[in-house]
Amino acid sequence: MDEYAGRVLAERYRLPLWPSDADSGDGAGDDDFAECPAFDTYSGQEVLVRQVPLPEVVEAEFVDGGRFGEGEGSGAGYGGAGARRTTGVADRSPRDPAVRRAWEAATAAAGLPDHPLLEQVFDVFAQDGSLWIVGERVAARPLAALLAAQPLSPHRAAEIAADVLTALRALQAHGWIHRNITDRTVLICDDGRAILTGLALGAAQEALCGYEPVPQEAEAEAAEALEVAAPRAVVLTKDSARTSSSAATAYGRPTAGLAAERARQARLNVVGPVTERWAPEQAGPLDEEGRPAAPVGPATDLWAIGALLFRSVLGRPPYPEESAVELARLVCAQPPGSAEECGALRPVVESLLSQDPAERPDFEELRGRLRTLIRTAPEPDVGSRLVTMPALGRGTDPRRLPILRRRGELVRRGRLKKGRTQRVGPPQARPVDRPQAPSAPRPPKPLREPVPRPSRPARAPRQARGPRHLGRLLLGLILLLLVGAVAFAMLFMPKSGEGSESGRDGAAPTGTSGATGADPGASPAPSTGQDGDNGGGQDGSSAGTGQPQSTTPADLAEGFQVRNDPAGFQVAVREGWQRRAANERGQVRYLGGDYELVIVPGRDTTGRFGTDPMAYQQNKEAELAPYRSSNWSSSSGLRRIDVGQTAMAEGTFTWRDRSGREVYVRNLAMIHNGRYHLVLVIGPDDGRHEVDRLYEQATNAYRPG
Known part of the structure; x- marks a missing residue:
């Protein structure tokens, strides 16, 4: 709140303190800015305020020296000096025709x-010679x-264009x-989404130039709600003179050739040299009747999307943007710059930048081409940046880094290899010989004859075993264990198809994991519950009754149980959820309050819908038909997962159902034995x-199954 110490707009929105405001000391510095953050003193939230400067108006003078419009109801608040006078009062019902449009x-x-x-707009008002648009920050x-940092890759640019197209x-x-799609009105969030802004700002600018940005239906509703007549006045702007006597009902709509040319010239000054806002139908000359x-x-x-893709990938616009007049001429007379460096986006960019609007693709065609390009995006190469850390055992400090050891062979301490010389210590001082008294001579001892000993064979020199020999031994033991494990699995483990074949032949699954089916022709044996009843409870009922069996593995989260469904699959659901039998669409539903789990076990085949789970999920999956047909829908987290020979695709989707509720859906499409298995969880967006x-x-x- 301390940083918002500047002027206050509409007695509600407090602006930051600009350096010019601080120097003047009165808070009335230069406010000619495009947009800036502000603090809403009513809600206590930060908002974004955009300024649209209004044209300077010069009032006509009568012969008697008086000014036109000095009387009551003349709308002089936006005439003459009043257009730039700092009144500090917000006007949400302006009487000047141009400002009101x-x-x-x-x-x-x-x-x-x-x-x-899309960006949300909260408030629109006129004050101090400008139109102010308050939106969310x-x-x-x-x-x-x-x-400005670096251009984008073609696939990343396609992701942004897909969000803008939605x-x-x-x-x-x-x-x-929209008419105002530029690199400044497209915002990129931290999660990668693109949000489109600037709709209200572009509509106000087009209206000031003399165009009609509001559709006829919305314009009729606004006129019925306001029911305020525009004053009759004669005004002169910087670029043109507008008369609101007979043309007041059209609010300056360019119906005649002169008015259309004046609107085009005014748009050159307001919009400026921006390629995205100058399509050939907007910049082209007028025909004989004065129309584009x-x-x-x-x-x-x-x-605009094509020009934005060109700018995002190449880092430059498709036309020079030095002058608005020159840009409007080049857009109609010359083709855009070469899009060869756009890579995979080249055909999309070239078709969107076609000078004939009829040759540009429609929304659905462009959406399909962008999705196809996004699905072919390569995975990021992060192999050189991966760091494998050793597992921390119990009792260790996780804040300590692993100790680096010096490379080299291990040498046992306490033993010396042959050929090494022992270190010789420093010579010790010998004691000084003292003179002794002469003693009597001793008689000499008799000599002993040497006793012969049997000779022993010479031992071969013992070779020391180094660490390399130990490594070879460990490697051999590991390979031997692996071969034994593979042989055991091949000889004693059951084949993967035996359990599924017995289940399809009629053997019902039981509640105990690991139990094999009985004779295919025999009826399934009921399982016994804990209280001794033979098939009395839900856990003890057989599969033939249509109720799922349940098991509780040790690694399951608290409050969940694994159910072996009569349809042949196994899934984990919350305890107490109710199961609905398979409907005509092959869907098995588990219901629990506002949440729903939908399982489709192998209804669609790859022979009919293809082997690409991502394409099946986006374009062909029947459970996602409400997402594809909804006007309010979004998707994220789309990816393909390949585990061995199993291909899967998952994603997150949001849409509005028939009741208007916003739903949040997680979807998994898996290919198993040539069929698609679907897992969907549907719940409210909150x-x-x-x-x-x-x-x-x-x-x-x-x-x-």
Whole structure:
């Protein structure tokens, strides 16, 4: 809160203290900025405030010396010096026609339904000669900041374009065109998602230039809600003179050739040299009737995506951006720069930057091409950065690093090899001989004859065994144990197909793990419960009754149990969940409150739907049809997993069901014996932690039949 010590907008939003404000001491410094954070004193949250400078207005003078509009209801708050006068009062119902058109356009954009990939706009008002748009402050960085460091790879750029395309689909469902897709209005979050912003800002700018950014339906609703007539006045702006007498109902819509050309010239000054905002249908010259050669439509936003992909991969725009007038001329007269260096994105970029809007791909075609490119993204090479740490035993300090040992052979202490010379110690001082008294001579001792001893054979020199010999011995023992384990498995372990064949022939699985089926033609024997009843409880009922058997392995989480379903598979569910029999779509459901576990054991075959689980999950899986048809949907964590000869694909999906509830879904598609096995956990969006836990337990314990 201390950093927000500047001026206050609308008696609510406090701006930071700029250096010019601190020097002047009155908080009325230069406020000509594009956007800045602010503090909302009502909610106690940080917001983002964007400024749209309004055109300077010069009031006409009458012959008698008076000023037009001095009377009541003239709207002089935005005329003459009043346009730049610091009043400090927010106006949420401006009377000036040009300002009111911009305010209505931004307000209509703020009234769109929320979407996870679109920015939220909270407030729009006019104050001190500017239009202020208050939106949420997203914890993300603009794409321009990432491109300033280094360009993106084609696959990463395709991921960002896919998120932007999802946001545009939500706008297209309400009839809107964004018209403001740039590297500054695309924000990249820490988790990799892309959020599209700038819709209200672009709508206000287009309205100030004289265009109609609001769809007809939204414009009619706004007009019915406001029911405020615009004043009749004659105003002169910097670039053109606008008359709101007969044309006040259209709010400056460029219906005539002169008005359309004036709107185009005003847009050159407001928008500036930005390739993404100058599609050929926006920059082209007018025809004989004074209208653009091609109308502005959804294809205009696709041009912006193509220019954004070109800039993201190559680090430069497809056209020079030195002058807005020159850029508008080049966009209509020359093809864009070569996209050869875009790699796998080259055909997508070239089709999106087509000068004819009819030749650009539609939303669905572009979405499919981007998804195909994302699925072929290579895995990151992290092998050179992996560090293997030794396992810490009990009683060790985890903060201590492993001790580095010097390389070399191990030498036993206390023994010396042959050929080594012993160290000789320092010579000891001999005692000084003292003179002794002469003693009597002793008689000499008789000589002994030497006794002959039997000769022993000479021993061969004993060779010392080094550590290399010990290593060879250990390696031989390990190989021998491995060969023995493989031989034991081949001779005594049962084959993998025997249990499944017996289960399909009619032997019902029992509640005890490891038990084999009986004769295929015989009826299954009931299992006995703990209290001695023969098939009386749920755990003791046979498989023929249609109730699943349950087991509790030691490594299962608390509150879960593993059930051997009559359909032939094994899965872990929460205790007390109810099972629903398989429906006509081959789905087995386990229900528990707001959460649901759906198992589809081998309904679809690879011969019909292909052998790529990722493509099957994205485009063909029937359980994800609501995700593909929903206007409010998102996906993340899509990946393919290959374990041996088993291929799997998993992902996280969100959408709105028929009741309007936002659901959070974890999905796994597995190929087993030429068939797809599906595991889905569905729950509310605010219960993501519980859905993740149910999904982990179910997928870890799932065994197909």
